[in-house]
Amino acid sequence: xxxxxxxxxxxxxxxxxxxxxxPVASTPLLSVQGLGVEFRTRxxxxxxxxxxxxxxxxxxxxxxxxxxxxxxxxxxxxxxxxISQPPGRITAGRVFFDxxxxxxxxxxxxxxxxxxxxxxxxxxxxxxxxxxxxxxxQIAEAVRLHEGxxxxxxxxxxxxxxxxxxxxxxxxxVHEYPHQFSGGMRQRVMIAMALACKPDVLIADEPTTALDxxxxxxxxxxxxxxxxxxxxxxxxxxxxMGAIAEMxxxxxxxxxxxxxxxxxxxxxxxxxxxxxxxxxxxxxxxRRTVAPGELLEEIPGTVPSLLERGAGCLFxxxxxxxxxxxxxxxxxxxxxxxxxxxxxxxxxxxxx
Amino acid sequence: xSVEALSPWHEAWRVFCSNKAAVLGLAILLTLxxxxxxxxxxxxxxxxxxxxxxxxxxxxxxxxxxxxxxxGRDVLAGLLVGGRATVLVGLAAATVAVIIGVSIGALAGFxxxxxxxxxxxxxxxxxxxxxxxxAMVLVTLFTxxxxxxxxxxxxxxxxxxxxxxxxxxxxxxxxxxxNAARAMGAGxxxxxxxxxxxxxLPPLIVSATLIVGSAILFEAGxxxxxxxxxxxxxxxxxxxxxxxxxLECWWAVSFPGAAxxxxxxxxxxIGDGLNDALNPKLHLR
Numbered sequence: 001x002x003x004x005x006x007x008x009x010x011x012x013x014x015x016x017x018x019x020x021x022x023p024v025a026s027t028p029l030l031s032v033q034g035l036g037v038e039f040r041t042r043x044x045x046x047x048x049x050x051x052x053x054x055x056x057x058x059x060x061x062x063x064x065x066x067x068x069x070x071x072x073x074x075x076x077x078x079x080x081x082x083i084s085q086p087p088g089r090i091t092a093g094r095v096f097f098d099x100x101x102x103x104x105x106x107x108x109x110x111x112x113x114x115x116x117x118x119x120x121x122x123x124x125x126x127x128x129x130x131x132x133x134x135x136x137x138q139i140a141e142a143v144r145l146h147e148g149x150x151x152x153x154x155x156x157x158x159x160x161x162x163x164x165x166x167x168x169x170x171x172x173x174v175h176e177y178p179h180q181f182s183g184g185m186r187q188r189v190m191i192a193m194a195l196a197c198k199p200d201v202l203i204a205d206e207p208t209t210a211l212d213x214x215x216x217x218x219x220x221x222x223x224x225x226x227x228x229x230x231x232x233x234x235x236x237x238x239x240x241m242g243a244i245a246e247m248x249x250x251x252x253x254x255x256x257x258x259x260x261x262x263x264x265x266x267x268x269x270x271x272x273x274x275x276x277x278x279x280x281x282x283x284x285x286x287r288r289t290v291a292p293g294e295l296l297e298e299i300p301g302t303v304p305s306l307l308e309r310g311a312g313c314l315f316x317x318x319x320x321x322x323x324x325x326x327x328x329x330x331x332x333x334x335x336x337x338x339x340x341x342x343x344x345x346x347x348x349x350x351x352x
Numbered sequence: 353x354s355v356e357a358l359s360p361w362h363e364a365w366r367v368f369c370s371n372k373a374a375v376l377g378l379a380i381l382l383t384l385x386x387x388x389x390x391x392x393x394x395x396x397x398x399x400x401x402x403x404x405x406x407x408x409x410x411x412x413x414x415x416x417x418x419x420x421x422x423x424g425r426d427v428l429a430g431l432l433v434g435g436r437a438t439v440l441v442g443l444a445a446a447t448v449a450v451i452i453g454v455s456i457g458a459l460a461g462f463x464x465x466x467x468x469x470x471x472x473x474x475x476x477x478x479x480x481x482x483x484x485x486x487a488m489v490l491v492t493l494f495t496x497x498x499x500x501x502x503x504x505x506x507x508x509x510x511x512x513x514x515x516x517x518x519x520x521x522x523x524x525x526x527x528x529x530x531n532a533a534r535a536m537g538a539g540x541x542x543x544x545x546x547x548x549x550x551x552x553l554p555p556l557i558v559s560a561t562l563i564v565g566s567a568i569l570f571e572a573g574x575x576x577x578x579x580x581x582x583x584x585x586x587x588x589x590x591x592x593x594x595x596x597x598x599l600e601c602w603w604a605v606s607f608p609g610a611a612x613x614x615x616x617x618x619x620x621x622i623g624d625g626l627n628d629a630l631n632p633k634l635h636l637r
Contacts, residue, residue: 080535082531082534082535084526086465108539111537111538111539112537113537114534114535114536114537115535115536115537115538116537119535119536120532120535122528122531122532122535124528127527127528127529128528128529128531128532129529129532130529130533130547130550130551131360131529131551132360132550132551133550134359141536141546142536142537145536145537145538145542146537177359177360190532193532193536194536
């Protein structure tokens with residue numbers, strides 16, 4: 001099957017081609033395979049990621065959802081090789097980016113990828129900017145580092161980037177310090193910094209968690225807008241199902257360091273299969289109307305300690321549809337039609 | 353109405369200027385340095401020359417205004433020239449100490465692990481040696497000259513700075529902006545020098561100022577014991593050579609003593625002012 005016919009036959013692919021400037025490649029831009037990460041603690045070794053795999057295509061947005069402590073951020077950090085070792089350690093897996101395995105690149109080579117080809121924005125805009133430099137300096141620094149531009153050119157790029165992320169009077173504000181910006185404005189600066197070198201992939205690790213609701217929507221709109229204009233693929237880590245519905249093309253649901261369900265955003269939100277995914281969606285008010293006083297659903301219990309993994313499914317203790325088998329054996333991943341996968345015994349034998 | 357963009361350093365300078373004691377200290381130090389720079393050539397008397405009768409009391413002979421010592425050397429000439437060596441040694445030794453201390457502390461704090469363990473043990477080794485005694489040993493091992501004295505004081509005075517730098521680098525290396533810089537592709541050197549060092553500077557500057565004060569005292573102490581360069585006039589040397597005659601000519605000891613006191617006081621006042629000015633938590637007062 002040739003690439004053009006795939007694009008024509010697949011409505012999703014042609015849709016992508018029309019919205020992004022970058023050509024739709026048939027091979028994924030970023031492909032994470034069988035990633036495993038361990039953290040050594042005083043009380044033993046915690047397996048923080050176990051057999052995590054997903055793909056990100058050019059111009060696409062991948063949503064990564066799950067509760068706190070499910071390994072979403074660790075996945076992003078491991079892909080960028082930013083896990084501090086010790087105590088962390090990448091035990092298994094490969095991260096293919098543009099044909100190369102990032103995990104086996106020399107560190108110097110990896111530094112040329114970070115910020116240049118793959119960049120990242122963090123949860124805390126209030127503390128993610130260096131208080132000792134003006135915001136312009138920090139954006140320009142990234143450009144100088146990777147593209148070797150002169151001071152004048154890199155400052156011009158900084159102004160241009162601040163304008164692109166919607167900071168008014170960018171030419172003046174480029175000379176101001178982070179403490180002179182509000183939280184939302186600082187996150188815009190972070191985005192400007194992350195996109196200054198026109199990366200292929202932007203990893204946004206809960207970019208709006210620390211911001212108030214009105215600003216959250218603006219930041220998501222901004223990311224969506226920049227994705228359209230630059231063709232940057234976005235990996236959006238969040239626990240906001242509303243943001244997923246709005247932004248993502250496909251979704252990875254993580255639980256306790258494992259991927260429990262992946263698929264197209266419409267499939268995941270429209271007909272969630274894994275009981276955990278169902279729980280997550282039921283927890284968020286989303287688009288359905290909640291009557292005053294009506295309680296939102298919740299998933300009972302908390303994410304289990306990763307130090308003492310039992311033999312069975314890690315969600316078993318919190319699952320409403322738990323079976324005998326769930327407590328004995330880790331569920332295998334079942335592949336379903338439409339690039340959909342679920343790791344749950346309920347769907348055993350319903351393979352595509 | 354526009355809010356003026358003040359860099360953190362401008363802001364610190366503003367706070368520093370609002371501290372009267374610190375400004376007084378800075379004024380004293382600048383005056384002393386000014387006098388030391390132009391004084392000797394304006395006064396024109398060499399400090400080792402016999403300028404009058406020995407034991408001339410101050411304010412009695414207009415040609416030797418502050419009196420003479422037991423050899424008949426002009427005390428004022430000694431004060432004017434001697435300050436140069438004292439302040440030079442103080443500043444240079446503090447610079448040496450800060451360079452050693454910040455380098456070792458930065459590496460230990462930034463890399464942690466076995467690097468930290470090794471460097472911390474080295475720091476402790478230097479810390480348990482009595483500083484003045486160790487400096488004396490170092491000076492006597494070589495011919496006493498200003499260079500040797502500077503290095504000796506630098507080598508005994510860096511441990512506090514190293515511990516401070518280690519703690520600061522350890523704290524700052526995991527802050528979000530350091531991680532953000534890592535995610536932007538910064539290597540260890542860039543992280544240490546560009547991202548972390550500027551933010552670790554405030555306490556390090558304060559500690560450097562305090563080292564200048566103690567280095568001046570060290571120099572005076574070594575000179576007093578005759579372990580400094582005997583061919584270079586310094587306040588410590590004046591006190592040391594006249595100490596046996598302190599009852600007959602108190603002025604040859606007290607005036608350089610007062611000069612050392614004034615200099616160290618000025619440096620300490622500046623250090624206090626910097627501590628307030630560079631500590632962001634105190635800006636809201």
